Amino acid sequence: MIVQIYVDDIIFGSTCNKMCEEFRQLMTAEFEMSAMGELQCFLGLQVRQLQNGTFIHQGKYAKELLKKFDMDDCKPCSTPIATNKLVMSEEKDDLVDQTLYRNMIGSLLYLTASRPDIMFATCVCARSQSAPRKSNLIAVKRIFRYLKGAPTLGIWYPADGKIELSGFSDSDFAGCDKTRKSTSGGCQVLGNCLVSWQSKKQAAVSTSTVEAEYIAAASCIAQLLWLQNQLLDFGITALKTPLMLDSQAAENIIKNPVSHSTTKHIDIRHHFVRDCYEKGLISLHHVPTKDQLADVLTKALDTSTFESLISRIGMLNME
Template structure:
């Protein structure tokens, strides 16, 4: 999903229109390179050789080799036609033609593509339909439950239909609306005195909400907090989950807005609370990346160890951000865009100084080696650590429950619109 969002953001920057094609019986196109035998299927039995089995020449649906065989067939065909495969994302292909180029993103049997010249899209569509049995679905509008609306001003990404189905499935479509997904004073614990509830239903709601975070980063923190109690959920945990559903009821049309005519820049925000978990006193890290004005990646995760200071938790959070930055940088190189000195904005000056100081001293000697990954890339110039005031820290929404005014402000600044015209 991160690769798809990055492609959509890049398309807005290049003012490209994205199209979609669907492969009919995709797996039946693959040629199998291994010896695989199957029992005689019903209706194809040979009475003279009832104990024999069939040897497959091509793949069938249900074989674990089927996806790999189909990908090998498709990628070989594209490479033969002068497409270049991405070095990071092997499902991304790019072909240049004089000053124009076309980008192709593959997801199993769905193909998304766009070009700086519409003629290249027409030629690609004709080429694929001649080789495979495919259907042209026109402009990209619906992909993996994502509703995508391409306009002259930008791209809107939302999951309104999925949200309505989710609320109806869990009988919350008539619930009272909430202004925020979690109250600022909320603090979930194991709550062993609270009555137990149906684990299957609780896990089903959590799984559905986690998929909704693909286009709704504003519920990311609250969903991740509730997901920590799936092993033994209690009534208090279910009440917290229902508050999220009530918030969704009032913001059903909420989604991401990717405006056009943005600059080809990548900016990251990294933040962390301190000992936010009331049980084990571990902190929660949050980060996000914005390409131009398009929010493309985000995450909220509880740290693995207890930290001794706010500087340490911010430093660990920045290290996690750096790994994601390197991936985004390499992914953009496959698009033909080279970026260096990508800024990371952090609101803790001590953490910033640790990233720039290669000396191991008493305050940092206990920090695990893997968290010092960021130092190396700061020295190489891959990213730069910058200071930002806490009130302008956009990643704050991924680390703690916020008051309504602060929550609305960050939601708007991240490009998350909750308006009726987003339908």
């Protein structure tokens, strides 16, 4: 039996229906609470349980956002961020309402709990919250236009998935037009199920593509180690977790314990990836760029590539 508690919300499940009923009676006898029956909604996430798997989405919340920000009649678009121009603001653009802009960003960030497809676009737009301009607002509205076309897109978790942990790591070198900092992207997969994802601007400027990929790998491995510890609670040992990289040079740096002159300037905290590799906690695997799932979290993609990747990470539209 598994019980998940978040503040005053509880979900529980078991392979034995009798145990679930006993737990429900125990909790309702001790606390003032009501049992809602089979899980359909939790913390804003809508859940559809089927025989062959579970579908999680935030369709209701997405539609409410479109109505809240007067975007329910907008023209849909196929991707959340344009590939032909940067999102960063132009100094000549007029400033826009900061409160409105931050409200839109905050609402979208909550939506990323089930929408990795808008994670990168939302994080890029969030970088301009201090002084948003018209070009920034146009970029945010494009995300809403994308949601208009696919409000009920969510993540599919098949029931017959294997319990095999793996990670995908990627970076976009010098993607920030103002600071020239790179973006780290990572996603962690359990069997065929996407369980966590990250998209974050790196803290320091990388001087090469290899350095950016190496730092992104460190971030992804940190998440994989956390997931390994979580799986231990379920009696699952996930050593030699595969890490998928599309940079051969980054793989060589991780495998080679010698401190190259080209890596001496990299912050020492990132070098723990070598230690993880030597201890057998992870294993390195090269993957072609076209098969790098983390690409969707690091850069703007064309429509065909974008749709292919979000399909491969398990995103479906069930309605």
